[in-house]
Amino acid sequence: MKTLLWSFDGTLHIIVHSQAAPTDHEWEAYLSDFPEGEKLVQYRVIVYSLGGGPNGAQRSRLVHLLSGGAPRAALLTGSSLMRGIGTAVSWFIRTLKVFSLNERAAAFRYLELSSDEIEKANATIDRFVRELALPGQSAVTSE
Numbered sequence: 001m002k003t004l005l006w007s008f009d010g011t012l013h014i015i016v017h018s019q020a021a022p023t024d025h026e027w028e029a030y031l032s033d034f035p036e037g038e039k040l041v042q043y044r045v046i047v048y049s050l051g052g053g054p055n056g057a058q059r060s061r062l063v064h065l066l067s068g069g070a071p072r073a074a075l076l077t078g079s080s081l082m083r084g085i086g087t088a089v090s091w092f093i094r095t096l097k098v099f100s101l102n103e104r105a106a107a108f109r110y111l112e113l114s115s116d117e118i119e120k121a122n123a124t125i126d127r128f129v130r131e132l133a134l135p136g137q138s139a140v141t142s143e
Contacts, residue, residue, distance in 0.1 A: 003052055005128040006030055012117050013043045013071070016128035019051040027058045034065060044111040045073035048101075048125050049082045050132070059085070063092050070095045074107035 003022045006015040015030070022030070034040060047053075054062060070093045075086040078101045086098040099107040104125075108118050 002026070002132060004030060005131060006033065007124055007128075008033065008035070008043070009120060009124070010117075011042050011044060012113070012121060013045045014121060014124045014128070015045070015047050016125060016132060017047070017049040017052040018132040021052050021055050022058065024058070027054055027061070031061060031065060040066070041069040041071050043071040044113065044117075045071050046107065046111065046121055046125065047073060047075045047077075047086075048129070049075065049077040049079060050129065051077070051079040051082060053077075053082050053085060059089060063089070066093055072111055073097070074099055074110055076101050076104065076107055 001018075003018045003020045004015060004026055006013070035043070053059075073093070073096045075082070075096060075098045077083055077086065077098070083098050083100075086096065090096040090098065097107070097110050099110075104122070108121065113121060
């Protein structure tokens with residue numbers, strides 16, 4: 001079963017994590033989709049986690065990939081563990097800010113999204129959450 005889904009749409013990048021950590025294979029597939037160099041900095045990134053996220057080695061690969069410059073990013077999660085990890089990552093990636101799941105509007109303001117981008121972001125997040133929900137599991141997106 002998939003543990004993460006992502007999209008690049010214009011300069012908006014969305015990644016949604018299920019409750020489980022991604023496999024190394026999934027994480028490498030995700031990182032291989034990253035734009036090269038300066039193009040990456042132009043993105044606004046929404047990371048939406050239902051509790052899962054990259055492990056230490058996977059985060060290390062991400063930080064290394066972003067060493068040339070990081071885009072503005074918002075992590076939305078209801079998990080206190082993921083909030084802590086996000087805060088630690090923000091020490092290295094200064095453009096990352098952590099929000100709770102019910103703070104979408106604040107996260108979107110931080111990313112300076114247009115109303116069209118907000119509409120796209122909400123639709124994509126909600127679709128990805130539904131796709132990642134396990135059979136019999138609720139796809140609830142708030143705390």
